[in-house]
Amino acid sequence: xxHRKEQQTTxxxxxxxxxxxxxxxxxxxxxxxxxxxRRAVFKFTATNELYKAxxxxxxxxLVPANKLLNTRNWLFRxxxxxxxxxxxx
Numbered sequence: 001x002x003h004r005k006e007q008q009t010t011x012x013x014x015x016x017x018x019x020x021x022x023x024x025x026x027x028x029x030x031x032x033x034x035x036x037x038r039r040a041v042f043k044f045t046a047t048n049e050l051y052k053a054x055x056x057x058x059x060x061x062l063v064p065a066n067k068l069l070n071t072r073n074w075l076f077r078x079x080x081x082x083x084x085x086x087x088x089x
Contacts, residue, residue: 011044020072021057033082040079
């Protein structure tokens with residue numbers, strides 16, 4: 001699992017789990033192919049609220065399971081399509 005800050009304005013992760021959680025609680029993401037890889041990366045605007053949400057994710061948090069699973073399934077399919085080059089981000 002890779003996470004990194006890009007120029008302090010973007011948070012990137014290749015973890016569909018953390019991306020699903022962040023999107024479920026209202027953060028917006030873009031999905032792009034990773035350089036030299038068939039994986040996708042999820043990019044979020046870096047804010048204090050985002051980093052607070054990431055901290056909550058790492059210690060355990062409660063979110064509606066159905067909404068989280070639906071988001072995760074959609075992200076997984078979308079990231080797979082982008083990673084295979086089937087669709088543009």
